Amino acid sequence: MDALVFLISGILMIASGLLVVTRKNPVYSAILLVVFFLLTSLNFLVLRSPFLAVIQVLVYGGAIMVLFVFVLMLLNLTEEELDEKVEPARKLLAGAGSVLLFALLAWAIHSSERIQAAGDTDLTGPVNDSAARAGETREIGQSLFSEHILPFEFTSILIFIAIIGAIYLTKTRSANERRTTEPAVEQPEERA
Amino acid sequence: MTLSLDLCLYLCAAVFSIGVYGVLSRQNIIVILMSLELMLNGVNLAIISFGRYFITPEGSALSGTGASSSQIFVIIVLAIAAAEAAVGLAILLAVYRRWRSARVSDMRLLKG
Numbered sequence: 001m002d003a004l005v006f007l008i009s010g011i012l013m014i015a016s017g018l019l020v021v022t023r024k025n026p027v028y029s030a031i032l033l034v035v036f037f038l039l040t041s042l043n044f045l046v047l048r049s050p051f052l053a054v055i056q057v058l059v060y061g062g063a064i065m066v067l068f069v070f071v072l073m074l075l076n077l078t079e080e081e082l083d084e085k086v087e088p089a090r091k092l093l094a095g096a097g098s099v100l101l102f103a104l105l106a107w108a109i110h111s112s113e114r115i116q117a118a119g120d121t122d123l124t125g126p127v128n129d130s131a132a133r134a135g136e137t138r139e140i141g142q143s144l145f146s147e148h149i150l151p152f153e154f155t156s157i158l159i160f161i162a163i164i165g166a167i168y169l170t171k172t173r174s175a176n177e178r179r180t181t182e183p184a185v186e187q188p189e190e191r192a
Numbered sequence: 193m194t195l196s197l198d199l200c201l202y203l204c205a206a207v208f209s210i211g212v213y214g215v216l217s218r219q220n221i222i223v224i225l226m227s228l229e230l231m232l233n234g235v236n237l238a239i240i241s242f243g244r245y246f247i248t249p250e251g252s253a254l255s256g257t258g259a260s261s262s263q264i265f266v267i268i269v270l271a272i273a274a275a276e277a278a279v280g281l282a283i284l285l286a287v288y289r290r291w292r293s294a295r296v297s298d299m300r301l302l303k304g
Binding site: 002003004006007010013014017018020021026029030033036037040043044046047048049051052055056059060063064067068071072074075077081082084085086090091093094095097098099101102105106109110115116118119120121122123124125126127128130131133134135139140142143144147148151152155158159161162163165166167169170172 | 193194195196197198199200201202203205206207208209210211212213214216217218219220222223225226227229230233236237240241243244245246247248249250251259260261263264266267268270271272273274275276277278279281282283284285286288289293294295
């Protein structure tokens with residue numbers, strides 16, 4: 001039953017992923033990306049990661065998608081700007097490249113002895129006794145703040161730097177300040 | 193019906209390749225960033241699959257570290273994805289304000 005859920009949501013994941021990269025209008029891509037994230041979180045649930053399934057919905061389906069849709073609405077691209085004018089040759093080349101990449105990855109998976117040795121193991125089956133609580137919030141919290149405290153702190157520094165960078169990049173200087181600091185530089189026209 | 197490790201990995205490979213196709217074939221920066229998220233999700237699913245395999249009775253002999261390591265890995269990837277999306281969209285806003293375009297082929301200031 002679990003395996004069937006995984007299989008169906010996997011097929012739907014591939015379908016929605018393909019639609020995300022092929023839709024002309026980015027708004028449709030964004031909505032389909034939310035569907036993709038929800039299906040991924042379903043697969044996380046099947047693979048015994050309830051905490052990550054919730055985080056996936058909250059962070060990806062919530063925070064990151066809000067960011068994407070907000071920028072989409074802010075830019076308000078016109079029909080003409082949305083027309084990407086990609087020549088068919090480039091699309092064909094990209095398609096061939098990604099199919100080649102998939103074939104390479106599939107060949108690597110197929111020829112790996114260790115992965116094939118694991119082929120009989122059912123990932124929806126029972127777990128080892130010592131790891132019965134793995135994936136639960138309590139276990140993850142304890143592991144994150146004891147064993148993996150250093151990566152955690154580095155990640156917090158990285159996010160701090162990203163926040164500063166994002167604010168600096170999007171900051172608009174006031175017209176008054178601009179006039180006094182860089183009078184010779186050609187001004188980009190103001191947005192209507 | 194059983195769910196084997198290689199089935200999960202084939203799915204992850206497919207999702208990752210779809211993301212690569214999006215990055216290579218699209219011109220709109222927003223869609224390229226979405227494709228990047230797609231690729232990161234494929235990798236996350238692969239990590240989770242391996243983590244799930246390593247807590248089965250057969251796989252736990254191969255696992256050297258704690259059972260939660262894969263989950264921690266995915267949490268950190270998630271945080272980095274969020275930071276990447278924030279900085280990427282900020283760059284897009286700055287570029288759009290300057291050149292009135294969201295197409296990657298219009299950005300060739302660094303082209304030799």
